[in-house]
Amino acid sequence: MRFAVLTLLLLLAPQVYAHKPSDSYLQLTPTDEGFTGEWRIALRDLGPAIGLDRDGDRKITWGEVRTRHSEIANYALGRLAIAAGGSPCHIRAGAQLVDELSDGAYTVLPLAVTCERNVAPWSLDYSLFFDMDATHRGLISFRGSDTPQTFALSPDNNRAVLSAGAASPVQQFVTMAREGVWHIWIGFDHILFLLALLLPAGLRLTRAPDEKTGWTPLLKDVLTLVTAFTVAHSITLSLAALKLVSLPPRLIETTIALSIVVAGLRMRYAVSRPAAWIAFSFGLIHGFGFANVLADLQLPTGSLALSLFAFNIGVELGQCAIVLLALPLIRYAQRHTFYQRTFMPVAAVLIATIGVAWSIERGAGLYFAL
Amino acid sequence: MTCFNNSTVSPGRHLLPAALAFVCIALLPRHAQAAPYRPASDAVVLATVPAGTRTATAGPRDLQSVVARASEDIESARASGDPRYLGYAQSALAPWWNLKDAPLPVILLRAQIHQHNHSFEAALADLDHAVVLDPRNPQARLTRAAIHQVQGNYAAAIADCRSLALLVEPLITADCMSRVSSHRGVARDAYRKLLAMRDRSDGMEPRQHREVELTLADISTRLGEIDTARRHYDQALAATDVDAYTLLTFADFLLEQREYRQVVELFERHPDYADLLLRAALASRATDAGNAGQLSQRLREQYAAHQRRGDFVASRDYARFLLDIEGKASAALDAALANWKSQREPADALIVVRAAIAARQPAAAAPVAAFVRGRGLEDVRLTPLLKQIPSERRT
Incomplete structure (x- = not known):
């Protein structure tokens, strides 16, 4: 008899199951007293669990389900607990219907959940079918006013906690905006590019700085410059974050370094030319650079647009802060001949050199990579 | 995409929007419309279930009866293709499931459950342990040979086969x-x-x-x-x-021979075998059958539902679904390559090569081509396609 047992094991290859393992689907929508919900439970699972197939023909009819609705409800509700603010809520089941999902028929159990104190945190403990089938999962979705939260509950992780502040859109917004500010402040290449354009702002090739010139030319230059840069990088940041356009990161980083060289050379040789076109065209590339950081942050897909917007706002705020810090200093320094005669050429050479060094460093990586 | 817009319609021109709305409704996938309903009569059959009842408390819990129950479940999983039985077996073995030094029969069953779930590393760890505990255990050798073969480690597989000689x-x-x-x-x-x-x-x-x-x-x-x-x-x-594995390999054979009608008939005769759904969808697409869209949609929903569980692993069937039904060649290539990391049967090689060619990235299949050539694998389905794959560059 030993051989007969062994033949069980002689499979040709482990099978690839297209068949989905067992799941139940519980949707909860908040109300004033607690939740309303629908719980879909597969008849294929209920069958063996409570012996739905009374006549033993291995077929479950609507009659077999209908006559045992209260038993089904008791069985299921005995394996689900919902609590609000630490105290248990009361769950009532309504009249059951049937739904055909892609893998078979499910009973649909309407739920009304009432909580005495309907306050955060809400918790849900789930244990349906876990004693019978270790691979069963309870797929829970809370459908609040904002993006739905989902949980896949398993025997090892059978509790879902929904706390009000867990991922509120406001908090998410603040987090992303902070990331944006942080990125422009630690991104020396962006700051250097911006400074190289800002330093000569308001200067015309007048031999001597005019004491009487007011803030007007300076502010006008800065405003067009910052606007051009902002519009440009917002465009490409959005395009890249929404995965509509993508460029190799090395190409982006090298071009950003080259933009610093160009900005530096302009300080030295073409101060009189308006900087807006440089700010705009290279701003496009800087936008791709921001998008790379955004990609590393692993955005929640549900709120991509919001996160993108928040990150961009953060970048603008960070940029404004830099401009506001730099402006009075520039304005003050421009009164002295030293600024235009000595400081500017030195700064120009310095910035361009740094740009060249970065270009080589980043570009070299590009060539090795190829 | 929206089907309806809010623009006002002048009185004489309401026919077009109405027609558009009708087309929109007609085009909606069947399951998207499905809503909870009350069956028309008590006699309506809603589901097919296995015989008997199972509860955690049912049956004795001693090692011998638990092992017998779990072996039966694994056999049911193999015959029906329903992975729920693997969950039942795992639950039956629960008291020992996480014990590294579980009794030998438990280790062997646990290895088979891991094997079916494509957790080959865990399965091999258990089997290596089993062979240490009992070097003459044929079951351990057989299961391990099957895993080594699927993974393309033919020398190791042959060694295990050889050691069976005096045992079975x-x-x-x-x-x-x-x-x-x-x-x-x-x-x-x-x-x-x-x-x-x-x-x-x-x-x-x-x-x-x-x-x-x-x-x-x-x-x-x-x-x-x-x-x-x-x-x-x-x-x-x-x-x-009938058993699930025979049905699915036979259906694949029929598909390759373009015997589409026979594939559809096979599916109609055995609608409970989920693995046949992909084959039926492919066959009905190939023949432009009326239900092609509906079968594809059911498959799409099943994969989407499976992915929501959080334990979805890209299989070669999923790669075939992406390539041949969704027409997403590069996603199919990703799935096929992910599958190739753990499974290296000729069919796994075939889907990588087909997806790489379709995605116009033949170089991506170079490691697969190197594997096939290196092992001397003969397969008339692979040979003509491999000519389009460049040989691997040495790095």
Whole structure:
């Protein structure tokens, strides 16, 4: 008899199951007293669990389900607990219907959940079918006013906690905006590019700085410059974050370094030319650079647009802060001949050199990579 | 995408929007419309379930009865293709499931559950442990040989097959040896040896007979001997009651021979075998059948539902779904390559190569081509396609 047992094991290859393992689907929508919900439970699972197939023909009819609705409800509700603010809520089941999902028929159990104190945190403990089938999962979705939260509950992780502040859109917004500010402040290449354009702002090739010139030319230059840069990088940041356009990161980083060289050379040789076109065209590339950081942050897909917007706002705020810090200093320094005669050429050479060094460093990586 | 817009419609022009709305509703996938309903009568059959009741408290909990129950569940999983049975088996073994030093029978069953779930590393760890505990355990050797073979470690698989020689009846050893060596450039020889052994054996246990016929069918298919393969499939199907694995390999064989009507018939006869859904969807697409869209949609929803569980693993079937039904070649290539990391059967190689060619990234299949050439794998389905794959550059 030993051989007969062994033949069980002689499979040709482990099978690839297209068949989905067992799941139940519980949707909860908040109300004033607690939740309303629908719980879909597969008849294929209920069958063996409570012996739905009374006549033993291995077929479950609507009659077999209908006559045992209260038993089904008791069985299921005995394996689900919902609590609000630490105290248990009361769950009532309504009249059951049937739904055909892609893998078979499910009973649909309407739920009304009432909580005495309907306050955060809400918790849900789930244990349906876990004693019978270790691979069963309870797929829970809370459908609040904002993006739905989902949980896949398993025997090892059978509790879902929904706390009000867990991922509120406001908090998410603040987090992303902070990331944006942080990125422009630690991104020396962006700051250097911006400074190289800002330093000569308001200067015309007048031999001597005019004491009487007011803030007007300076502010006008800065405003067009910052606007051009902002519009440009917002465009490409959005395009890249929404995965509509993508460029190799090395190409982006090298071009950003080259933009610093160009900005530096302009300080030295073409101060009189308006900087807006440089700010705009290279701003496009800087936008791709921001998008790379955004990609590393692993955005929640549900709120991509919001996160993108928040990150961009953060970048603008960070940029404004830099401009506001730099402006009075520039304005003050421009009164002295030293600024235009000595400081500017030195700064120009310095910035361009740094740009060249970065270009080589980043570009070299590009060539090795190829 | 929206079907309806809010623009105001002048009185004489309401026919067009109405027609558009009608088309929109008609085009909605069947399941998107589905909503909870009340069946028309008590006699409506809603589901098919296994016989009997199972609850955690049902049945004795001693090692012997638990092992018997879990083995039965694993056999049911294999026959039906329903992974719920693996969950049942795992639950039955719960008291020992996380114990590294579980009793030997538990370790062997746990390894098989891991194997079915494609957790090959965990399965091999258990089997290595089992072989240490009992070097002459044929079950441990057989399961390990099957895993090594699926992973393309043919030398290790052959070693395990060889060690069976004195432990089990000769036909089992021959099946194991031929199955593995047919992947190493001696397919014809392997076929001949197994066929001779089969003809000499009488009174074969039916499931054993089925396995041997499937091995012979598989080797013949790879050698391009279609009529011979067909004969072996017929014998495999006749040997026992239907089982999921035989049905799905046979359906794949029929698809490759463009016998689409037979694939659809197979699915209609056995609608409960979920693995046939993909094959039926492919066949109905190939013949432009009216239900092609509906079958594809059901498949799409099943994969989407599976992905929501959080434990979805890209399989070669999923890669085929992406490539041949969704037309997403580069996503299919990603899935096929992910699957290739753990599974290296000829069918796994085939889907990588097909997806790489379709995605116009033939170089992505270079490691697969190197594997096929290096092992001397013979397969008439692969050989012509491999000409389009550049050889791997040394790095």
